[in-house]
Amino acid sequence: MTVEIELRAARVRYGPLEALHGVHLPVPAAALTVLIGRNGSGRTTALRALAGTVPLSAGRVVWRGTDVSGLHAHERARRGLCFVPDLRAVYDTLTVGENLELAAPDGDFARAVDGYPALRPLLARRAGTLSGGEQRMLAVSRALLMPARVVLLDEPAQGMSPPVAARTYELLRALDAAVVVAEQRLPPGIGDDRRPVLVHELRRGTVAFSGEPAELTHR
Template sequence: MSVEMALRAARVRYGPLEALHGVDLPVPRATVTVLLGRNGSGRTTVLRALAGTVPLSAGRVLWGDDDVTRLPAHRRARRGLCFVPDRRALHATLTVAENLALSARGGDTAPALDTYPELRPLLARPAGTLSGGERRMLALSRALLAPARVVLVDEPALGMSPAVAARTYRVLSGLCARLGTAVVVAEQRPPAGLPGGTLAHELRRGTVSFSGELAEFTSRPRAAGAPPSGRA
């Protein structure tokens, strides 16, 4: 399994608090990787460290054979990284159509609208007026309209119905199969419907407590006190 990106002994601080404590985490090509953990575990911080939106206080970010630790987020994006955060992923004052046009190469928005036909009647609406699930569909359209080498998504199915959530995960898995994209998603609980070979890393208090296949994680005896809802 070829590794596209990786964190090596990564530490991240928010003021006096350290959020990641020397995390090692590979991101394989053509594979979905799921980051799991309860509130405050460090899931979102791992995504931000890979995307370059937070600096490391120690450790490295590798992309292939290159050390990109000091490469700013906009240059990682130009290199082929798409980061869809859980908030502030849209231009709220622009319409749905305008948001799609910003990401569409050559102006073709069909891949997003074919995946999320729910957006078609909303094209003239400002993005800020959409429901939570509609906003996630629009935000995730970025990954469909500008194919990337690495796609990072924080809580892809937030606010979606179960049917749309399942469709979303099928689409993300399809990026791996068709384009060889490395997909990393952060979720509170294991999502359903992902293909065999999906990888999982559980984070607890800024450290990795489990690494393996998602099927192995979900088949373990369930510990008392499942992760509650919340953000990392």
């Protein structure tokens, strides 16, 4: 599979602590990549390193053969990278409709409310008044609306009911982009025939396992 973006020997430090220890992490263009691990494993830091919201202390971020390690997050966004963090992913003081309008290049956010019909009656509500699951639906909608080549999402299904979480992964698998999600554990039913799925398990800032979902469950 063609690699869209990757970390090469990536190291990230937060003060005296190193969160990633020379991680190599390829993201195939046609696959759904799932980073799993406990809190503190480095999965969120790996996403942030790809997005450019934390700098590397060593190593590189390579996007389609070009070293983009020195590009700021907003420059990577202009090139087609969408990052949905786990916190502060929506504009609290704006309405749901206004949040969606900002994410849609042409202002047409029909695809988002078609994907999440529960958002339709909430369009006039301020995003800060929504429940946790509703805010995650709104945040994930950014990925549905933006014409991105790379989509990174940190715990996209957090706070969602199981049916809505399953729907979320259906929507993500249908995106025409390289999709990377970070979760504490492998989402149920993640492997199917519609799109290849690659799993990386991180432990203490290193990659402890790489393979397909079935390989992980049989370990």
